[in-house]
Amino acid sequence: MLAVRNHLPCSRRFDLEVEAEMLALEICLTHKIRVVAAAFYRSPNSDADTFLFQLRQFLDKHSRTGLSNLIVTGDFNFPNIDWYTGSPFRSDPSTEEPCNILGDFFLIQKNMSPTRGLGITEGNILDLVLTNNEFLVRDVSVHPNAFDSDHSPLTFTLVAKSNRAKNVQRKVYCYKKADFTGLRETLHHIPWESVISDCPFEDCLTRFQDILFSAINQFIPQVTLRRGSRPPWISNEIMKLIRKKKKLWKRMQASGSPDLFLKFKEMRKITKKHIHLNYIQHLKNQYEAEDVS
Numbered sequence: 001m002l003a004v005r006n007h008l009p010c011s012r013r014f015d016l017e018v019e020a021e022m023l024a025l026e027i028c029l030t031h032k033i034r035v036v037a038a039a040f041y042r043s044p045n046s047d048a049d050t051f052l053f054q055l056r057q058f059l060d061k062h063s064r065t066g067l068s069n070l071i072v073t074g075d076f077n078f079p080n081i082d083w084y085t086g087s088p089f090r091s092d093p094s095t096e097e098p099c100n101i102l103g104d105f106f107l108i109q110k111n112m113s114p115t116r117g118l119g120i121t122e123g124n125i126l127d128l129v130l131t132n133n134e135f136l137v138r139d140v141s142v143h144p145n146a147f148d149s150d151h152s153p154l155t156f157t158l159v160a161k162s163n164r165a166k167n168v169q170r171k172v173y174c175y176k177k178a179d180f181t182g183l184r185e186t187l188h189h190i191p192w193e194s195v196i197s198d199c200p201f202e203d204c205l206t207r208f209q210d211i212l213f214s215a216i217n218q219f220i221p222q223v224t225l226r227r228g229s230r231p232p233w234i235s236n237e238i239m240k241l242i243r244k245k246k247k248l249w250k251r252m253q254a255s256g257s258p259d260l261f262l263k264f265k266e267m268r269k270i271t272k273k274h275i276h277l278n279y280i281q282h283l284k285n286q287y288e289a290e291d292v293s
Contacts, residue, residue, distance in 0.1 A: 002039050016061045020054035022074070026067070029160040035136070036067050040074035048078075048094035052101065059105045071137065071158075072107070072130040075151065079124040083109045086276060103272045106132050106231050113142040115152045129156055134231065171222045183219040187212075233282035234275070241271040 002023050004010045009028040013036065016024040024038040038058065042051045062070055078098050080089040086102060086109070088095040102109065107130045115127040131137045140156040147153070190211060196204040245267045252260040 002037065016058060016065070018054040018057045018061075020051055020058070022054075022058070024058070029158060033069065033160055034067055035069040035071060035158070036062055036065070038070075038072045038074075040072065040076060042075065042077045044077050049097075052094070052097045056101055056104075059101065059107075063105065068133065069136055070107075070130075070132045073128065075126055076128050077126050079126060081125075083112060083125055083128075086272075100268060100272070102130070103268075103275055106234060106275075108132070108134050108231075110134075110137050110140045110156065111142070111154055112140075113154070115142055115154060116150055127151060127154055129154070132231070135159060171224050173216070173220045174223045175220065178220040180219070183215055186215045186219070190215075231279075233278040235278060238271065238274050238278060241267070241274060245271050 002025055004025065004027060010025050013024040013026050016036065016038070020040060021042070022038055022040040024036060027035045027037055029035055040055065042048075059072075076098070078095065080095045081087070081098060082089060086099050088099060101107070110129040110131060111125060111127065114125050116124050129137060129140055136159055138157050138159060140154060142152050142154045144152045192208075195207055195211060199207070245264065248260060248264040248267055251257075252264050
């Protein structure tokens, strides 16, 4: 069950729901900030592979909505994962795949306290709070013995004011559509001697640049790029690795080649390692900045 206060506009997103035991809502926190909130439950005896396939299905559907803010909560029943490092305690596909899914969809697990077991410092972290925006969720707390249940309830705060950097638009030259023949002919017929003679160096340089870029703009079109919202620790280098990984995945799906599957696994491992290192460095930078302030 998902309950939302009356003053918050929300709607159920049937189009995002999958066969798993789950619900999905779209909640309007402010007129600018909308959040997709989903709750999952996986019983301990259910098939982990089926559940993980359905979880990946949901996340794939969400990635195509254009809504940037996501929160996924619930009892996932994966006790053999070290959530501090995002790595499994033991090596088996059903334990490794949740970590792979978090890496593939840039999700952060915010609850670091056990919700079932011996107490607040021991036991298992079964109830998770996943988000793709680290600034959206804060103050995650587990409340042992709050009521008669084998799971402890947890609470967290949603931050309605987002600190995520705004999307930036910039124009770049589209060299695929460039007319290099026309550009070369135009530059060849310019009387450069008269353009840059009998004037100070700075003036000559300015004239040269004006004429050059005027010709470039005439024969090479420009396109506008818009950088999508992504976690600050996902650098351009990591995006290149992610694109390589996706290409390998598509080739593997099309061919079914065992060799491509091994290459995909290796690329996924490398990508996860770089994401983890960048994330740790990002946290250190934030901690140092808070200490300075």
